[in-house]
Amino acid sequence: MSDNNAPGFSTLAIHAGAQPDPSTGARATPIYQTTSFVFDDVDHAASLFGLQAFGNIYTRIGNPTCAVLEERVATLEGGTAALAVASGHAAEHLVFHTLLEPGDEFIAARQLYGGSINQFGEAYKKFGWNVKWADINDISTFKNAVSDKTKAIFVESIANPGGAITDIAAIAEIAKEAKVPLIVDNTMATPYLCKPFEHGADIIVHSATKFLGGHGNSIGGLIVDGGTFDWSEDGKYPSLSQPCASYSGMVLHETFGNFAFAIACRVLGLRDLGPALSPFNAFMILTGIETLPLRMQKHSDNALAVAKYLKGHDKVEWVSYAGLDGDKFKDAASKYCPKGAGAVFTFGLKGGYDAGVALVSNVEMFSHLANIGDTRSLIIHPASTTHRQLSDEQKTTAGAGPEVVRLSVGIEDLDDIIADLEQALDRI
The missing domain is CATH 3.90.1150.10 (Aspartate Aminotransferase, domain 1)
Structure with a gap:
């Protein structure tokens, strides 16, 4: 590959994020089946816990096998960073946990996987998060559903179960006018068939259980940060734009810029709610992506x-x-x-x-x-x-x-x- 030519999709599906293991030379990404990782010294530990350095602490928060999967999917989608979690439902939940406060609303297409409809319409009531439904067959319903409480719009690129194709660009315009992020579930299409970021999406989620893994043997989920949304513009998203008590007053968007959303999902959502992806499932999904x-x-x-x-x-x-x-x-x-x-x-x-x-x-x-x-x-x-x-x-x-x-x-x-x-x- 020359410096002037970006690798193709098939090449990235095999190589993105992966290198031979530096200790053993293993070509396939190893399964780092461990709960925790040894620190170099006290200062190294302090820098990791304080988000002053990147590295491994505890597999609930991050793991080297999962990290390769995250980089690979972020690369294939054209995002800035990704977070691997235990399931597609977990991915959705961490996204909304990062975006919403009690009493907030989000808009979702009616044409969704039935489990998501139930999750949004029933389970989220316990968090004080409220969904307003719109119809991808009538784009005006998205615009009409916007209120001063709206914090996000959620659609599927290809809707499950009907296979309808969502007009992502049109809905992205509505999201931009409302100054809220557009979240696209790209499970059914995968980045091979559809690239939501190219059409105005800000966040992508996947049930990696499905086509990314592709073999019906492992459950997992992914969140991909597009790096396109200004989280600090109007104070709507305090988890990203306000000082974080968990990290000595650090402002995550100010510190991490265009991958701050992925960081927030990891260090606030995954850390505290705990839906971690097992290294073994990450390995299986990585293997599946090679033939995506x-x-x-x-x-x-x-x-x-x-x-x-x-x-x-x-x-x-x-x-x-x-x-x-x-x-x-x-x-x-x-x-x-x-x-x-x-x-x-x-x-x-x-x-x-x-x-x-x-x-x-x-x-x-x-x-x-x-x-x-x-x-x-x-x-x-x-x-x-x-x-x-x-x-x-x-x-x-x-x-x-x-x-x-x-x-x-x-x-x-x-x-x-x-x-x-x-x-x-x-x-x-």
Whole structure:
């Protein structure tokens, strides 16, 4: 690589953040399976605890294996820094813990993973954090939801389960006008398909459990700081702009600049709430990321072919996949996800709820489970599982009505994927 040419995505997916182990020469990033780290001396310990130096203290706060994962994902997303945590839900929670005070509001798209809808609408009430819902099909609903209590806007780049493509740039304009950060969950797209920072996002979150890890074997989450938001402009974000009692009055934004948000999530949120990622899971997710570009392209190519097959099936009422010609999100997919519209989409069966239950009961190669992003093809009937806790109106709004089936199309041979769906559809 010359100094004038930045490495490509596939190269970064393998090498970013990693070096041979300096002690042993090990090429793969080691699993630093330790709780704590020895200090050089008292002064070294004091500088670490006082945030005057970077280094390892305790694996709940940071770990060398996790650090490689953080640098790799920050590099792939084009951010300034990242924080690895125990799950995607933990990533969301630490973001809002850093941004919000009791009584504050944030705006979230209705088109979200059902677990996030429940987390935002129910669990966060206990913290005094209030969500106002908006609709990505009507961008004006985001603008109309802004109030003097609004502290953030949250969307998914590709919405789960429906596969809708969010107009990130349009919502980013609303966030900038309101002087609040735009948070984008990029789990479904990954940085291979979509780069939210290039379209105005300020913070990115991931459930690394899904496509980043890619093999259905490890749970994890990531927060990526875009380094683009001015946390000190108007005093809305005291965790970043006001003296911090935990660190002798240090002002985190003043001290750490364009990666202050990632630091705050680590030294205030992760330190005190504790959802640390295990070094072993970090290792597994790192290994998965090495093949991310290969897998995401195969996922997307297979998903498009499966969507075309289902669109022509006489037991299927509709197919919602942004890669299809004529889909209402096709233009958005071309703008935000030019390499493909991802692996996950929904379709509706003419037989409604009972047909959906029958289909997931009769597949053989597809796995009926509550996950996405595996190398294996996965299927679920959201109305009876992931979105079961929602009202009928909420299910329909979230794209999880009674007739809806969600697929996460894997990287198996395409003929085998279609054959399994065909035999299951025949048995309805």
